[in-house]
């Protein structure tokens with residue numbers, strides 16, 4: 040009888056969506072997989088925490104129907120989702136109206152007259168063809184200005200105006216034409232339109248938490264409070280990982296390591312001189328651009344959040360309207376906006392008033408804030424948010440391999456197709472990484 044194959048030892052660095060997706064997909068490989076997570080809780084950018092009775096999601100918290108990699112993983116793990124919409128959805132006259140990408144859907148769209156439906160379909164199709172340069176140009180005007188000689192009044196009134204208020208959370212005269220139309224292109228870019236879903240319980244953090252339980256069922260060991268310091272490469276292959284846990288240093292042998300932290304943090308634990316130059320050259324293209332982006336006073340009941348702030352490394356009091364899911368905390372790079380307390384006074388205010396109050400607080404926290412932030416939501420801002428990392432849509436790694444045996448990268452910058460930095464991109468990349476490892480080690 041042949042001797043059974045020795046299990047491949049795999050260490051996944053980071054217990055975010057990419058890390059879990061990769062580890063759970065490694066089932067095709069006889070592997071002993073450990074996930075090392077620096078923080079005390081799993082989830083990475085999809086983490087939640089509770090403060091003053093409010094559950095805060097660090098990232099936004101919706102999944103869309105086009106998430107073909109992530110949703111099956113969630114379903115297999117027993118995570119139930121609440122579907123909150125299909126196509127671009129809003130309510131008018133107590134009725135739900137939806138539209139998705141195709142001209143046929145536009146033709147069925149009941150809110151406007153049959154003639155206007157044809158025009159609407161044409162406008163949607165026209166927008167799908169727009170380039171970055173077009174959006175930049177359109178960023179110089181508001182949507183209302185753009186619409187003036189372009190969009191028939193009935194379509195504007197019955198379609199764009201309510202839609203923009205619903206999905207961009209602003210009035211057409213406040214939102215830049217570039218930003219809105221770009222977000223529309225993105226939404227339509229999803230295969231199945233825009234079907235948004237929530238995890239049912241406990242905020243977004245319940246998703247990675249359930250994945251962790253699932254991982255344990257598969258004998259994958261997720262370990263928290265483990266700060267990986269170095270991936271050791273000898274003779275052009277990975278041989279071990281050093282990490283620190285509770286002040287003690289550990290050194291473990293491994294055959295392979297998957298780094299799921301933002302790719303520009305790679306030099307923190309890997310000697311980049313040991314990696315092939317074509318890989319390091321590609322990686323240099325990706326960098327977090329710590330930008331200050333803020334949007335406040337959002338009052339959408341559809342997406343159920345109302346205050347968002349993207350402020351790297353700053354502390355802020357934040358107001359939460361909904362008990363279950365509320366503020367948006369954006370780790371840009373590794374910097375987190377930290378909630379220090381919930382301001383009960385703010386909770387009593389109207390959105391506009393709360394917005395002003397938060398802006399005042401931010402101005403005190405961040406010198407020169409006004410020159411750094413465009414308060415009007417603009418395409419440029421959106422773009423910079425979406426490009427945390429890897430740069431928007433294209434320009435990303437098309438493999439998880441680094442060129443060093445046993446060293447892989449995963450996350451929203453590597454091998455995840457055309458998705459922007461979403462949980463789906465993370466998941467797709469994690470799965471693709473596992474598949475490459477299976478090829479390399481089977």
Ligand SMILES: Cc1cc2nc3c(=O)[nH]c(=O)nc-3n(C[C@H](O)[C@H](O)[C@H](O)COP(=O)(O)OP(=O)(O)OC[C@H]3O[C@@H](n4cnc5c(N)ncnc54)[C@H](O)[C@@H]3O)c2cc1C
Nearest residue numbers: 053055056057077083084098099100101267450461462465
């Ligand atoms: C404000 C905001 C809103 C968002 N909204 C949405 C949304 O609505 N829908 C959507 O699909 N996506 C959204 N995203 C994107 C989504 O959250 C991320 O793309 C996804 O969670 C990234 O997963 P990941 O596993 O690639 O990376 P991460 O979640 O960043 O995981 C990396 C992990 O590595 C750990 N780590 C770092 N250094 C070390 C170390 N030295 N040792 C050990 N571990 C380490 C980190 O702590 C982290 O847990 C949003 C993101 C932000 C910031």
